[in-house]
Amino acid sequence: MGVLYFFLPLLATFLFSLRAELGHLSFRAYTNVFSDPQFQIKFPASVLWASLTIIFGVVLFVPTAYWVRLKVPQFRTPVELITLLPFVVPAIVYVFGLVRTYSQPPLLIVNSPGLLVAGYTVLSMPYMYRSIDTGLRAIDVHTLTEAAQSLGAGWGTILFRVIFPNIRVSILSGAFLSFAIVMGEYTLAQYLAKPAFAPYIALLIQNKAYEPAAATIISFVLIWACMGIIQIIGGSEQGTVTGGH
Amino acid sequence: MPFFVFAFLFLLYPSSTIIIRTFKDSETGQFTLKNVLNLLQNPYVLGAYWLSIKISVVTALGGGIFGFLLAYASIRGGLPRYTRSSLMTFSGVASNFAGIPLAFAFIALLSPTGMLTGWLEAIGIDIYDHGFTLYRFWGLSIVYMYFQFPLMVLIIAPAIDGLRREWIEASENLGASTFQYWRYVAFPILLPSIMGSMILLFGNAFGAFATAVALTGGSSMNLATIVIGAELRGDVLGDPGLGYAVAFGMVVVMTVVMVGYTILQRRAERWLK
Numbered sequence: 001m002g003v004l005y006f007f008l009p010l011l012a013t014f015l016f017s018l019r020a021e022l023g024h025l026s027f028r029a030y031t032n033v034f035s036d037p038q039f040q041i042k043f044p045a046s047v048l049w050a051s052l053t054i055i056f057g058v059v060l061f062v063p064t065a066y067w068v069r070l071k072v073p074q075f076r077t078p079v080e081l082i083t084l085l086p087f088v089v090p091a092i093v094y095v096f097g098l099v100r101t102y103s104q105p106p107l108l109i110v111n112s113p114g115l116l117v118a119g120y121t122v123l124s125m126p127y128m129y130r131s132i133d134t135g136l137r138a139i140d141v142h143t144l145t146e147a148a149q150s151l152g153a154g155w156g157t158i159l160f161r162v163i164f165p166n167i168r169v170s171i172l173s174g175a176f177l178s179f180a181i182v183m184g185e186y187t188l189a190q191y192l193a194k195p196a197f198a199p200y201i202a203l204l205i206q207n208k209a210y211e212p213a214a215a216t217i218i219s220f221v222l223i224w225a226c227m228g229i230i231q232i233i234g235g236s237e238q239g240t241v242t243g244g245h
Numbered sequence: 246m247p248f249f250v251f252a253f254l255f256l257l258y259p260s261s262t263i264i265i266r267t268f269k270d271s272e273t274g275q276f277t278l279k280n281v282l283n284l285l286q287n288p289y290v291l292g293a294y295w296l297s298i299k300i301s302v303v304t305a306l307g308g309g310i311f312g313f314l315l316a317y318a319s320i321r322g323g324l325p326r327y328t329r330s331s332l333m334t335f336s337g338v339a340s341n342f343a344g345i346p347l348a349f350a351f352i353a354l355l356s357p358t359g360m361l362t363g364w365l366e367a368i369g370i371d372i373y374d375h376g377f378t379l380y381r382f383w384g385l386s387i388v389y390m391y392f393q394f395p396l397m398v399l400i401i402a403p404a405i406d407g408l409r410r411e412w413i414e415a416s417e418n419l420g421a422s423t424f425q426y427w428r429y430v431a432f433p434i435l436l437p438s439i440m441g442s443m444i445l446l447f448g449n450a451f452g453a454f455a456t457a458v459a460l461t462g463g464s465s466m467n468l469a470t471i472v473i474g475a476e477l478r479g480d481v482l483g484d485p486g487l488g489y490a491v492a493f494g495m496v497v498v499m500t501v502v503m504v505g506y507t508i509l510q511r512r513a514e515r516w517l518k
Binding site for chain 2: 096186187
């Protein structure tokens with residue numbers, strides 16, 4: 001029964017996506033989507049947002065989580081509370097706050113792509129930060145740091161050449177999870193008026209019949225690939241719960 | 246630390262804007278409870294909240310029960326080991342497969358020209374004759390369930406893992422029936438976890454926006470999130486202060502949800518260490 005619930009909508013979408021040509025099954029809808037100039041702008045745009053979000057998230061959260069573990073454990077609770085805050089603020093409420101806060105002088109940055117990336121970093125923060133923190137818990141941060149310091153390493157070297165490689169798996173699973181979130185995200189991109197994949201599918205639903213089915217399947221394959229990679233590289237099953245509905 | 250600067254600029258400050266402006270008169274800028282009082286007297290907004298709460302309760306209960314049974318069957322149902330890992334993978338994918346694509350998948354399945362609608366018609370059942378519509382309450386509930394029950398599977402699995410074999414053996418040795426084992430042992434232990442997970446599911450549905458918008462176009466179902474979306478596009482409420490109050494109200498509900506979840510989770514951990 002669970003299997004039926006899971007597969008029937010996908011099967012329906014898939015069969016529907018093959019019916020773009022009258023009378024026989026074809027991949028016409030897919031070629032239509034791939035050759036659509038809109039798709040060629042908006043899909044790579046989402047990939048770009050996702051990549052920037054991951055880079056920004058890693059650069060911001062790895063040193064933070066490391067610093068909290070090593071030097072200021074009393075900050076753990078407030079930092080964890082902040083990283084969980086996006087669960088309390090639904091995406092639509094969050095973007096409402098962003099738009100209203102940053103759409104009047106002197107803070108007129110609502111049109112900047114940076115705001116979207118910052119917003120995505122916030123949305124993916126609970127997953128990214130926790131993933132990194134779990135990774136740090138598994139290694140002996142203190143000993144590694146002391147060993148590196150006694151060999152004469154500076155903070156940059158410690159972070160990028162000692163800590164990074166040791167929590168590579170955690171960073172990667174956080175990254176792929178963030179990738180899946182950003183690729184499927186609609187609310188932020190729509191209200192900050194930036195090109196992205198999910199708003200593109202929404203537009204297709206309004207204007208086309210078979211193409212949105214093809215785009216839906218593409219998006220599903222993408223999520224499946226991300227989750228598969230996380231499993232293969234050894235991420236935990238607990239980490240794979242996200243929001244953004 | 247850059248982290249706190251970032252969190253302040255892009256999380257705390259925008260969120261506090263909502264809270265501050267809820268309690269600020271949009272014309273005079275003075276402290277006021279007017280916006281909150283307006284919200285409590287506005288039938289349109291209250292109706293939206295009520296609808297959001299109804300659909301969240303229904304899908305949290307439905308998804309919660311279904312997800313729990315599924316997780317229990319795959320973990321303790323004597324099924325082969327791979328059933329469990331594939332269920333976990335499916336759940337990970339399905340709970341992420343949401344929003345716009347999910348809405349379309351159900352349009353392909355259950356809209357008047359959908360696949361399942363056609364199949365049922367072929368065997369003589371016309372669901373649209375029986376008052377079903379994908380674009381209204383029960384239709385939307387079915388779609389929400391698609392991301393609700395996998396989430397339940399993922400968050401309840403550790404609790405089911407924590408049920409020790411010894412407990413069922415001990416109760417059998419003492420002559421308890423299966424019903425008694427469930428009534429006096431397993432259920433009381435699992436109850437905080439189940440309740441906590443369902444509360445989380447409630448919050449998950451309560452904050453959902455993209456799925457509802459893609460499915461209904463934002464017209465036939467006035468959920469609280471859809472009201473905020475409409476308010477953001479153009480001031481549909483005719484009162485900017487009220488818009489902030491609606492957003493603030495959602496944050497309040499979600500805060501209650503997260504606090505409730507944390508408390509129940511602590512209770513659950515007493516047994517499941």
